[in-house]
Amino acid sequence: MSKFGTAFFLQSHVTCQLAFSLTQFPLTLSLGVIQPDLDPAQPMGDSAKEVTEEEIEQAGDVRGEAAKAYGEQKFEDAIGLYTKAIELNPGNAFYYAKRGQAFLKLKKPNACIRDCDKALELNCDSAAAHKFRGRAHRLLGQFEEAAKDLRQACKLDFDEETDEWLREVTPNAKKIEQHRVKQERKQAERKVKDRLRAQNKARKEQDKQKASAGSTGGAAGGFPDGFPGCFPGGFAESGMSGGPKMAEMLGLMKDPEVAAAMQDILANPANISKYVSNPKIINLMKQVFPGFDPNGAGPFGPGAAFGQEKEEKDTPSDSSEPKTKKDSADFVDDGLD
Structure with a gap:
């Protein structure tokens, strides 16, 4: 050119x-x-x-x-x-x-x-x-x-x-x-509106996530369905209603270390031996299972199933008939002796 x-x-x-x-x-x-x-x-x-x-x-x-x-x-x-x-x-x-x-x-x-x-x-x-x-x-x-x-x-x-x-x-x-100046002002206003729109969107998303997390929460923080095989969600068993101890248990369950340990123990009760030296785990087990002994019997120890001791004491033996006392009204002396 x-x-x-x-x-x-x-x-x-x-x-x-x-x-x-x-x-x-x-x-x-x-x-x-x-x-x-x-x-x-x-x-x-x-x-x-x-x-x-x-x-x-x-x-x-x-x-x-x-x-x-x-x-x-x-x-x-x-x-x-x-x-x-x-x-x-x-x-x-x-x-x-x-x-x-x-x-x-x-x-x-x-x-x-x-x-x-x-x-x-x-x-x-x-x-x-x-x-x-x-x-x-x-x-x-x-x-x-x-x-x-x-x-x-x-x-x-x-x-x-x-x-x-x-x-x-x-x-x-x-x-x-x-x-x-007019165009710059319009651009500035547009940027402010875009920023506010983005902030509102982020806030709504956060509220939605919080609501979703609250609705799927449940018992014991990380255990919405309770402990499988032990008790249902919400600690609804007798002797485990609300109060200071329940609040303490819920607080312990929110600890990631405790939650992971409980999952490990519930998957294999013998794994309790790995946590005998952990006071948080032992304390929680004692609160959840009254009378729990980490060195005793039960699914968390070397003996019979834990929690069945009371049932065995309260359940009569099916191997023998009830005996009648001699002095009872049902006893009749036939005079042969």
Whole structure:
């Protein structure tokens, strides 16, 4: 693509972007922008150079010639002379600002901005650099940047031309700024709404999980159905109603270590031997099974089934008939002895 074709493409792209903004958002702007210049960057001198007194004087003389050429509207010659002055004394911010002014006369706003950036790097209080960079931004349709630079230039060193340029860009700059602030506010409000929506969703999910956990809770924390083979869920056996001991047992059952141990013991009663030295397990077993002895009989010891001792004492033997006492009313002496 030729240089002219590239410039035309870029300008068309800028115009399309502005047109898109105007169709999306009702902004009425006074444009008057120009095509951006695409020239290679101009020489900026050696910033590390140690300048002598002689070079400073020579640069001053060249600068006088450049000003004369500029006054005669020989802007190309002025640019060449300012470049020579910059090479002699690259630390002088004023030379860059004046060369930027000459680029501005040739409708090269990008080159002007580069020179003014360099001038402000050397001297942030250069009113000339702010002034010419502000004008360059205006020619590129960058109204907010233009207003900012021109406002600063008037603050540093007021002149009629700078004030006129500032008044020219201010309406467009205000419209763009107001529109931008409005869009930023809408985006901020949208983010707040999205965040609140996410928080409400997370809160509802937590409440749902808590409700689900509460409805499937049950006896003894980790044992909703009680201890299989021992007693039903909820400790509903006699002598195991509510009270301090029940609360203590429930508290023990919530201990993951205790819950795991009880599951292990219920799976194989002989495993009680692994927990004889654990006071929490033994304490719980004694509360659940009154009279429990970890070293005694029962399914948790070496002898007969635990919990059957009382049944064996209370159940009469089926192997013999009830005997009648001699002195009872049912005894009749047959007189044979």
